Amino acid sequence: MGCSSSVPARSTGGLNTISNDSSPATDSKDLRAKLVLLGDSGVGKSCIVLRFVRGQFDPTSKVTVGASFLSQTLALEDSTIVKFEIWDTAGQERYAALAPLYYRGAAAAIVVYDITSPESFSKAQYWVKELQKHGSPGIVMVLVGNKADLHDNRSVSSQDAQDYAEKNNMFFIETSAKTADNINQLFEEIAKRLPRPTAS
Amino acid sequence: MDPHNPNPTPTDAPSPPAESAARLAALSLRGTRDLPPDFHTAEIHDLDDDDDDDDEGYLTAASRGGSSTSAWKEAPEGLHDDDKDGDDVSQPSPSSSGYAGERGSSLDDDPDPEPAQDWPRDKKHLHEDDASSSWRKRKKHFFILSNSGKPIYSRYGDEHKLAGFSATLQAIISFVENSGDHIKFVRAGKHQIVFLVKGPIYLVCISCTEESYEGLRGQLELMYGQLLLILTKSVNRCFEKNPRFDMATLLGGTDAVFQSLIHAFSWNPATFLHAYTCLPLAQSTRQAASAVLQDVADSGVLFVLLMCEHKVISLVGAQKATLHPDDILLLANFILSSESFRTSESFVPICLPRYNPMAYLHAYVHFFDEHTYVALLTTRSDAFYDLKDSRARIQNVLLKSNVLIEVQRSLHENALCVEDLPTDPSSQSASHPPESSRDMNSQSLSSEMAIGGPGGLWHFIYKSVYLDQFVSSEFPSPISNKKQQKRLYKAYQKLYASMHDKATGPHKTQYRRDEDYVLFCWITQDFELYAAFNPLADKTQAIKMCNRVCQWVRDLENEIFVYGESALSWQYHRCWGGI
Ligand SMILES: Nc1nc2c(ncn2[C@@H]2O[C@H](COP(=O)(O)OP(=O)(O)O)[C@@H](O)[C@H]2O)c(=O)[nH]1
Ligand SMILES: [Mg+2]
Numbered sequence: 115m116g117c118s119s120s121v122p123a124r125s126t127g128g129l130n131t132i133s134n135d136s137s138p139a140t141d142s143k144d145l146r147a148k149l150v151l152l153g154d155s156g157v158g159k160s161c162i163v164l165r166f167v168r169g170q171f172d173p174t175s176k177v178t179v180g181a182s183f184l185s186q187t188l189a190l191e192d193s194t195i196v197k198f199e200i201w202d203t204a205g206q207e208r209y210a211a212l213a214p215l216y217y218r219g220a221a222a223a224i225v226v227y228d229i230t231s232p233e234s235f236s237k238a239q240y241w242v243k244e245l246q247k248h249g250s251p252g253i254v255m256v257l258v259g260n261k262a263d264l265h266d267n268r269s270v271s272s273q274d275a276q277d278y279a280e281k282n283n284m285f286f287i288e289t290s291a292k293t294a295d296n297i298n299q300l301f302e303e304i305a306k307r308l309p310r311p312t313a314s
Numbered sequence: 315m316d317p318h319n320p321n322p323t324p325t326d327a328p329s330p331p332a333e334s335a336a337r338l339a340a341l342s343l344r345g346t347r348d349l350p351p352d353f354h355t356a357e358i359h360d361l362d363d364d365d366d367d368d369d370e371g372y373l374t375a376a377s378r379g380g381s382s383t384s385a386w387k388e389a390p391e392g393l394h395d396d397d398k399d400g401d402d403v404s405q406p407s408p409s410s411s412g413y414a415g416e417r418g419s420s421l422d423d424d425p426d427p428e429p430a431q432d433w434p435r436d437k438k439h440l441h442e443d444d445a446s447s448s449w450r451k452r453k454k455h456f457f458i459l460s461n462s463g464k465p466i467y468s469r470y471g472d473e474h475k476l477a478g479f480s481a482t483l484q485a486i487i488s489f490v491e492n493s494g495d496h497i498k499f500v501r502a503g504k505h506q507i508v509f510l511v512k513g514p515i516y517l518v519c520i521s522c523t524e525e526s527y528e529g530l531r532g533q534l535e536l537m538y539g540q541l542l543l544i545l546t547k548s549v550n551r552c553f554e555k556n557p558r559f560d561m562a563t564l565l566g567g568t569d570a571v572f573q574s575l576i577h578a579f580s581w582n583p584a585t586f587l588h589a590y591t592c593l594p595l596a597q598s599t600r601q602a603a604s605a606v607l608q609d610v611a612d613s614g615v616l617f618v619l620l621m622c623e624h625k626v627i628s629l630v631g632a633q634k635a636t637l638h639p640d641d642i643l644l645l646a647n648f649i650l651s652s653e654s655f656r657t658s659e660s661f662v663p664i665c666l667p668r669y670n671p672m673a674y675l676h677a678y679v680h681f682f683d684e685h686t687y688v689a690l691l692t693t694r695s696d697a698f699y700d701l702k703d704s705r706a707r708i709q710n711v712l713l714k715s716n717v718l719i720e721v722q723r724s725l726h727e728n729a730l731c732v733e734d735l736p737t738d739p740s741s742q743s744a745s746h747p748p749e750s751s752r753d754m755n756s757q758s759l760s761s762e763m764a765i766g767g768p769g770g771l772w773h774f775i776y777k778s779v780y781l782d783q784f785v786s787s788e789f790p791s792p793i794s795n796k797k798q799q800k801r802l803y804k805a806y807q808k809l810y811a812s813m814h815d816k817a818t819g820p821h822k823t824q825y826r827r828d829e830d831y832v833l834f835c836w837i838t839q840d841f842e843l844y845a846a847f848n849p850l851a852d853k854t855q856a857i858k859m860c861n862r863v864c865q866w867v868r869d870l871e872n873e874i875f876v877y878g879e880s881a882l883s884w885q886y887h888r889c890w891g892g893i
Contacts, residue, residue, distance in 0.1 A: 177570075183661060206567055208564040215696075
């Protein structure tokens with residue numbers, strides 16, 4: 115059994131990122147936003163997303179492969195409806211070169227580290243730089259210190275992280291996917307910061 | 315024997331058993347030359363429930379000498395068959411688009427990667443290393459290392475602690491390689507060490523499971539294929555730039571994938587048959603699924619696979635693109651062993667090593683239920699939303715046509731059981747008197763041994779050569795526990811290896827009897843049949859049962875096989891002489 119040439123790439127009107135619609139939805143009260151999570155493997159990105167989307171926390175580790183896609187809608191107090199299309203990336207080295215595939219065209223990025231792991235904090239800084247270089251202009255960036263429930267083992271101080279976030283124009287929050295602490299706040303803050311479509 | 319009529323039993327009248335036997339006996343046979351002459355059982359302490367720690371079985375029994383491993387003589391007419399070696403698989407032809415090669419090459423861009431440590435390592439026995447006696451007593455080790463001796467993967471123990479052992483393996487391989495030769499295997503007492511060199515990557519298996527060299531090498535080839543599926547062959551360039559490159563970090567989080575593949579070596583015949591198996595389904599049900607898959611493929615998707623666990627429900631390739639059975643196996647293993655695919659839809663770069671080892675494809679994976687999933691493969695990295703739409707289309711059709719319900723039903727009911735082997739399998743059975751009374755009364759069988767199918771048939775695997783597909787029967791009660799099943803698969807593997815032996819084969823039939831079972835193998839241009847009978851089964855009866863199985867499979871072919879492109883089924887039907 116052999117194989118032969120692949121199909122010629124279908125023309126799709128010049129799309130070259132994973133993004134079905136870069137323009138905001140027509141109803142000005144409805145927003146659709148592509149959101150990407152980046153960070154070292156094991157910091158809790160998938161748990162944060164699953165806590166937000168399904169309200170669950172599963173402590174058994176399920177290593178993400180490539181990237182998972184989930185969506186969730188959030189209603190804000192000003193009655194804006196935000197539909198998040200969330201890319202939860204794997205964070206493994208082998209996919210590092212492919213990360214642009216997932217963050218290109220994203221309206222917001224959550225960069226996650228584990229407050230008990232200084233290495234994961236340096237890795238987060240790597241991702242921030244990468245996004246500053248190659249992310250969409252005006253991308254909303256959030257720095258998240260996860261596993262806040264493990265404060266007894268903390269090795270990244272909130273102050274250091276806060277300072278770093280301020281220097282880089284990011285919003286900073288500490289979360290726990292395990293206890294659900296600050297998870298909804300995280301996504302609400304992002305929703306509030308998304309650029310509203312200009313009326314015209 | 316007429317090669318175009320591989321079934322010696324015509325459909326109109328069953329041949330007398332003796333006649334079939336004579337015809338089969340005339341084909342060819344080989345003896346037991348491949349059994350190690352000085353094999354002796356050594357004390358092996360079972361450490362745990364691991365895959366290979368419970369199978370001193372089949373060969374031990376055969377080589378004790380007490381049992382009769384019988385063989386027939388070579389056929390006088392010396393019928394010649396094409397060289398149909400098990401590993402005679404076509405060369406991968408790279409896709410013309412060559413799309414993702416550059417991406418693969420940039421894997422080495424990041425200078426200091428950190429190892430990912432977040433997968434469950436419980437099966438690996440991380441505390442072990444080459445100094446632990448438990449580690450040394452494992453029956454089957456797999457290692458992957460670089461040509462500079464850096465550990466990449468080890469089945470047991472922490473790779474990082476095995477650096478010294480890895481360096482030793484590297485020294486052995488390099489010593490031979492440097493003298494312009496290749497090292498294939500080394501025998502040391504009851505241990506066999508098998509090597510596979512793939513450019514800068516070395517794969518090694520150390521086993522005392524008495525599997526054949528060919529079998530173990532085939533397993534190493536699959537391990538390498540799995541590695542390529544995850545990283546592509548462009549990982550080689552990392553070694554060109556930096557010979558001390560640490561590849562283990564690139565495999566972060568994939569341990570479960572390799573563990574599951576190694577597990578498959580002991581239960582999934584696809585790992586040695588180089589064929590895939592289908593979920594039995596009514597023809598109309600499968601057609602409904604295939605039609606929508608074809609639609610999706612026509613819209614620019616390279617491959618669409620609808621699978622239930624490791625069984626194919628339907629698969630379709632764009633235009634002339636075809637999937638190699640090994641790629642199906644490796645892809646299914648990758649998907650099924652990575653839990654995260656079940657949590658949500660995923661979009662993942664993967665490489666099909668037989669299709670194009672250099673480039674990543676992009677796979678959209680979605681589970682419809684616990685067992686059933688679809689994989690859509692494309693060369694386009696921006697295709698996610700299109701594939702998501704395609705999946706919704708497929709899902710609609712599957713729901714409307716009740717395919718998912720039928721799949722669940724088949725999963726629980728449709729298995730082939732040897733007990734159901736029809737006594738008169740021809741489609742015109744109505745015109746023949748039933749023969750069941752004669753067959754069931756086989757005098758040689760005690761009532762205990764009669765458990766299973768007629769004629770002492772316990773189990774069979776039938777592989778269609780043209781379709782690259784196989785079916786295997788369910789395990790009956792005499793082979794009900796996992797240990798016995800693994801032992802039987804090992805015996806089949808051995809049989810497969812000896813039938814496809816390049817030096818002495820290919821062979822057409824083989825008949826072996828030992829304490830555990832009578833094994834029978836029959837290979838024609840069109841199919842390969844592997845069957846196991848109870849050890850007291852009568853040879854003439856056994857041959858008759860094999861003929862019946864073949865006829866049965868052909869009667870059921872529309873339900874147990876999937877027919878792809880019309881070209882393929884055209885060729886198939888022509889070869890069967892117009893069904
Ligand atoms: N204690 C604690 N553990 C967490 C938390 N979030 C995730 N984990 C654990 O961290 C591990 C990795 O989580 P996962 O979401 O898979 O990480 P990812 O690789 O970044 O997606 C899992 O074993 C989780 O149970 C948290 O907020 N608190
Ligand atoms: Mg994850």
